[in-house]
Amino acid sequence: MSSHESAPQPAHRGVREPAPYPVADVAGYLAGRWSIERTVRDLRTGTHGSFRGTAGFRPDAAAEAEAGDEALLHVEEGRLTWDGTAYPASRTLRLRPRPDGTVEVDFADGRPFHDLDLSTGRWSAVHPCAADRYEGTFTAVTADEWHLEWRVTGPAKDQLLRTVYRRLG
Structure with missing residues (x-):
């Protein structure tokens, strides 16, 4: 489920x-x-961490070969430092473009995640995950920078994740 947010974000x-x-x-x-x-904060325990890495958005050759789908793979790779210990970390998402310029974002296994419409430069999305709730705010800042904030609440999590993406080359 997604919703458009047109009001300015609070500071x-x-x-x-x-x-x-x-x-x-x-x-x-x-x-x-x-x-x-990316900064990651566990608001229940006060534990915090960071993620540094890269994201690539590239054509999904497998989806195109199977269904003529022009999807993009979003692959993140880097290191998560959590409570002083560093770990390799990665994730993969699939973006399915729509004719109106928006995209449907799915998990790598095909499960739906959220919609994304940046026509105003800002978008809010909600994703229920078991009993937890992910509320995301996407903000395109310039042609080469965008921000993403996820607020995660529920019985298993109380987290705040803030990410800055900057275009490489």
Whole structure:
């Protein structure tokens, strides 16, 4: 389930959110390679960490061969440092472009995750995961930078994840 958010985002701890950068074609905007800087906070325990790595948005050759689908694979790879210990970490998502410039985002196994529409430069998405709830805010800042914040609440999690993506080369 997703919803469009047109109201300005509140400032976080006195930091003003940048003005959104409207994007007519999400898949075209995201295509390529991005650096990732993510902070992760467990609000229940006070534990925190960070993720540093890269994200690639590239054509999904398998989906195109199977169904003529022009999907993009979103592959993140890097290192998660959690409570002082570093681990390799990765994830893969699939983006399915729509004719109106939006995309449907699925997990790698095909399960639906959320929609993404950056036509105003900002988008909010909600994803229930078991009894937990993921609320995401996507903000395109410039042609070469976008921000993502996930607030995760529920019986298993109380987390805040903030990510900055910057285009590489």
